[in-house]
Amino acid sequence: MTTAKQDPIQGGKRAAIIGGGVIGASWAALFLANGLKVIISDPDPAIETKVKATIETAIPSLAAMGYDTADLTANLSFGSDTASAVADADIVQECGPERLDFKRSLWKLVEEAAPKDALLCSSSSTIPASVQSDQMTDKARLIIGHPFNPPHLMPLVEIVPTLATDPAVTAKALEFYQSVGKVPREIRKEVTGFVANRLQAAIFRESVYLVSEGVVELDELDDIMTNSLGIRWATSGPFLSFHLGGGAGGLRHFLEQFGPPTEASWKVLGQPKLDEATKALLIAQVDATYGKSAFKDLAETRDAKEIAVINGLAGIDRASHEG
Amino acid sequence: MTTAKQDPIQGGKRAAIIGGGVIGASWAALFLANGLKVIISDPDPAIETKVKATIETAIPSLAAMGYDTADLTANLSFGSDTASAVADADIVQECGPERLDFKRSLWKLVEEAAPKDALLCSSSSTIPASVQSDQMTDKARLIIGHPFNPPHLMPLVEIVPTLATDPAVTAKALEFYQSVGKVPREIRKEVTGFVANRLQAAIFRESVYLVSEGVVELDELDDIMTNSLGIRWATSGPFLSFHLGGGAGGLRHFLEQFGPPTEASWKVLGQPKLDEATKALLIAQVDATYGKSAFKDLAETRDAKEIAVINGLAGIDRASHEG
Numbered sequence: 001m002t003t004a005k006q007d008p009i010q011g012g013k014r015a016a017i018i019g020g021g022v023i024g025a026s027w028a029a030l031f032l033a034n035g036l037k038v039i040i041s042d043p044d045p046a047i048e049t050k051v052k053a054t055i056e057t058a059i060p061s062l063a064a065m066g067y068d069t070a071d072l073t074a075n076l077s078f079g080s081d082t083a084s085a086v087a088d089a090d091i092v093q094e095c096g097p098e099r100l101d102f103k104r105s106l107w108k109l110v111e112e113a114a115p116k117d118a119l120l121c122s123s124s125s126t127i128p129a130s131v132q133s134d135q136m137t138d139k140a141r142l143i144i145g146h147p148f149n150p151p152h153l154m155p156l157v158e159i160v161p162t163l164a165t166d167p168a169v170t171a172k173a174l175e176f177y178q179s180v181g182k183v184p185r186e187i188r189k190e191v192t193g194f195v196a197n198r199l200q201a202a203i204f205r206e207s208v209y210l211v212s213e214g215v216v217e218l219d220e221l222d223d224i225m226t227n228s229l230g231i232r233w234a235t236s237g238p239f240l241s242f243h244l245g246g247g248a249g250g251l252r253h254f255l256e257q258f259g260p261p262t263e264a265s266w267k268v269l270g271q272p273k274l275d276e277a278t279k280a281l282l283i284a285q286v287d288a289t290y291g292k293s294a295f296k297d298l299a300e301t302r303d304a305k306e307i308a309v310i311n312g313l314a315g316i317d318r319a320s321h322e323g
Numbered sequence: 324m325t326t327a328k329q330d331p332i333q334g335g336k337r338a339a340i341i342g343g344g345v346i347g348a349s350w351a352a353l354f355l356a357n358g359l360k361v362i363i364s365d366p367d368p369a370i371e372t373k374v375k376a377t378i379e380t381a382i383p384s385l386a387a388m389g390y391d392t393a394d395l396t397a398n399l400s401f402g403s404d405t406a407s408a409v410a411d412a413d414i415v416q417e418c419g420p421e422r423l424d425f426k427r428s429l430w431k432l433v434e435e436a437a438p439k440d441a442l443l444c445s446s447s448s449t450i451p452a453s454v455q456s457d458q459m460t461d462k463a464r465l466i467i468g469h470p471f472n473p474p475h476l477m478p479l480v481e482i483v484p485t486l487a488t489d490p491a492v493t494a495k496a497l498e499f500y501q502s503v504g505k506v507p508r509e510i511r512k513e514v515t516g517f518v519a520n521r522l523q524a525a526i527f528r529e530s531v532y533l534v535s536e537g538v539v540e541l542d543e544l545d546d547i548m549t550n551s552l553g554i555r556w557a558t559s560g561p562f563l564s565f566h567l568g569g570g571a572g573g574l575r576h577f578l579e580q581f582g583p584p585t586e587a588s589w590k591v592l593g594q595p596k597l598d599e600a601t602k603a604l605l606i607a608q609v610d611a612t613y614g615k616s617a618f619k620d621l622a623e624t625r626d627a628k629e630i631a632v633i634n635g636l637a638g639i640d641r642a643s644h645e646g
Contacts, residue, residue, distance in 0.1 A: 126584075148551035149568075156551035183550040189538045192591045196551045199529055200561070201588040203552075206525040207561045215512045222560025226636075227506040228471035228479035228519045229526075230556035235628035237545025237553070238523070238530045239605070243613050244622055245472075251609040255602045261449075263597045265524040268515045274586045279578045282562070286574040290566050299567055301643050305558035308635035313549075316628045 012036070016089035016114070018082065018106060020047045023123055023151060024095035025054035028076060030152040031093075033067040034180040037075045041085035048078050058152045064307045065153075065181075082106065083113035090115075091176060093145065094122040103127055107142060108135040119172055121145035125197055128190040130162035140166040143173050145184070148196055153306060155183040158194045209270025211285070212278050219289040234309055335359070339412035339437070341405065341429060343370045346446055346474060347418035348377035351399060353475040354416075356390040357503040360398045364408035371401050381475045387630045388476075388504075405429065406436035413438075414499060416468065417445040426450055430465060431458040442495055444468035448520055451513040453485035463489040466496050468507070471519055476629060478506040481517045532593025534608070535601050542612040557632055 015031045017024045020042040028038045028051060040051055052073060059069045079085045086092050092110055096102055103122065110120060120141050122132055133142040144160035151157075157177040161170045170186060177184035187194050193201060203225075211218050232241055239251065246254030255262075272278060290298060338354045340347045343365040351361045351374060363374055375396060382392045402408045409415050415433055419425050426445065433443060443464050445455055456465040467483035474480075480500040484493045493509060500507035510517050516524060526548075534541050555564055562574065569577030578585075595601060613621060 148555075154551055154554065156547055158547070183546060185539065185543050185547050185550075187538060189536065191533075191536070191538050193588055195533055195539055195544060195547050197588065198533065198592065199526055199548065199552055201585070202525040202529040202592055203522055203556075204561050204565070204585065205589040205592070206522055210514075210518055210521065211562075213512065213514070215510060215514050216508065216518055218562040219560075220508050221518060222563050223506060224479055224481070224508050224518050225522065225556050225560035226558065227508075228477055229522055230553065230558070230560070231477065231629055231632050232471075233526075233548050233553035234557035234632050235549065235553070236625050237542075237548035238527050239534075239541040239609065240545050240613055240621070240625070242527070243609055244618070244625060248618050250614065250618065252606045255597070255605065259597050259602065262524070262527065265516055265520065266528040266594075269521065269525055269528070271589075274578070274582050279582065282578065283575050286562065286566055290563055291573065295567070295571050295573065298563070301639065302559050302563075302567060304642075305636055305639045306554055308639050309554050309557050309632050312631035312635035313628055316624065316631050319627075320624050 013090035014039070014088055016041060016086040016092045018042075018085075018092065018094045018110075019096035020044070020051040020078075021095060022054060023147065023149065024093070025051040026058060026149075026151045026153075027093050027095060027123070027147070029055045029058040029062060029072065030180055030182075032072050032075055033062045033069065033152070035075075036180075037077075039077045039079055039085045039089075041079050041082045043080050045080075051076075051078075058150070061150075061153050061303055061307055065310065082109055086110050086114040086118070088115065089118045091119040091121065094120075094124070098124060098126055100127055100131065103132040104135045107132055111136050111138065111141065119143075119169065119176055121173060123147060123151075125194065128162065129160060129165065130190055133162065133164070139164040141169060143169050144187075144194075145173055145177060146194060147182075151182075153303070153310070155181075155310070156196060157182045157184040158187050158196060159184050160187040160190060160194055162190060205272065206269055208274065208278065208282070209272040212272050212281060213270070217289075218282060218285040234313065336413035337362070337411055339364060339409040339415045341365075341408075341415065341417045341433075342419035343367070343374040343401075344418060345377060346470065346472065347416070348374040349381060349472075349474040349476075350416050350418060350446070350470065352378045352381040352385060352395065353503055353505075355395050355398055356385045356392060356475070358398075359503070360400075362400045362402055362408045362412075364402050364405045366403050368403075374399075374401075381473070384473075384476050384626055384630055388633065405432055409433050409437040409441065411438065412441050414442040414444065417443075417447070421447060421449055423450055423454065426455040427458045430455055434459050434461065434464065442466075442492065442499055444496060446470060446474075448517065451485065452483060452488065453513055456485065456487070462487040464492060466492050467510075467517075468496055468500060469517060470505075474505075476626070476633070478504075478633070479519060480505045480507040481510050481519060482507050483510040483513060483517055485513060528595065529592055531597065531601065531605070532595040535595050535604060536593070540612075541605060541608040557636065 014037045017040045020040040031038050063069045125146050129142045129144050133139040146158040148154040148156040159173050174184045242254045243251040337360045340363045343363040354361050386392045448469050452465045452467045456462040466488050469481040471477035471479040482496050497507045565577045566574040
């Protein structure tokens, strides 16, 4: 068991990132911007070029969020030997392939090669830590630190301990991700999809249903979302929204007055299939709308808007804390 | 039948609002800010005081969105006689009680009292126009113009014609709401809840499930939403998000690669009940979190954040149109 007496990780510490794909490189950009030394372990001989290209695309976002991005990669190094890469790590952030055999072997190796007090986090959204830790001697050390893509931009990190995870590890993970500017939240049960991806699945299911029924076309549904619920949910989650929707009586009043119609509204939701006909319909509609724009332009507009939202909200948070 | 040769409604035209509750007064504030003359018809003898108080609370938001709010109520009048109120209206916006008998009688009266080319819109989210128009001679005239609350702030208006609605009326409604700064979208079938409220129901069902299962507490779920999906959906709806998530291959590639796991993710979603035990759990958690803050403070922070998001996004839209 690890102890509760571990120091929080701060800037100047060392992060080892396992896997330099899009998620790993995005974590690297964020950690570097926060003053950490980063080593990326990846067997790909071309990994340095790939990672630096990904970091390059993250720089405008990081700069827009107020980070100093000059010489961002000065503290970045690479290595193909995992044991050496993690040998003096304060945190190991796993971003490897979503394969169980890979992750099981990795943690067995990392557990032996990394310092005893290193924080061991997997970015996985699909393989829970209780399964990944199968071959570890001390299963108390492993935890999920699942980012919302892209990690350098989106605030959320889902922290998912197992039943075996030491509570001190959970506390340390929460503290670490907060120290690099993220908003970590603990998920108390290892449910499939954790929380954010389940909420996303709920929306996508109903969205596919409404388009497949011809109620709206796919870009119209997107417009409906971005011009109503998206604005609401960027500022207040579903419970706070209904708490305020209940007026001075709050959620209590809302549930008393609208409980039965709310429950009834759940019963009419659709149960679509993602069969060939549905996929063909969605692809035809996407070709006729977003397909006309270059991927790069759409992605750049999305990123710019996400930063505008994040910075706009941060401004209000600062004002309300100072006020 | 109305004809397709109606002029679009612009500033300087006359709006009659039926019902001066929160929705009616919010519509009034928006219409006045856009230069319309507004008359509110409501039997409540104290309606003028109530409406002006609601408009007062809308002024900071309207000003922050760039509207001139000096003398906002100069073109606002009141009347308790519906026939007189609609007699020279270019648009009638119904915001009365959600009672079928009220709406049926209203439209029968309005149809006879309003100009033949007046646009007749109901704000209702629960009683479709096909049911409201039951006693009208010309059912082609009625359409739903359902705002997302609050109407003066949220861009979306769901335009829901019936099978009998004249397409020229639909076109005119789309044009009118756009002329007062809204983002109207046509809903092509009168499904229960239209689109936005169905999407909201899908999220709330899964949210209640996750809290009732003890996966997270209610304020933590809200934080997860506002720090991930909310930011994403304020900027890109679910289809554009997955189109971009598919990389250069777009939604086609996404569906090919992730179709089966996506369909599987729908199957694990919860089916909670909103029974007394669940309601008690939610109320206990809301009391322990949001209940500690004053309603007014929470609502003001939400409004300020919504404006920050709306204005932030508008800035990017302007830049990308100019760029």
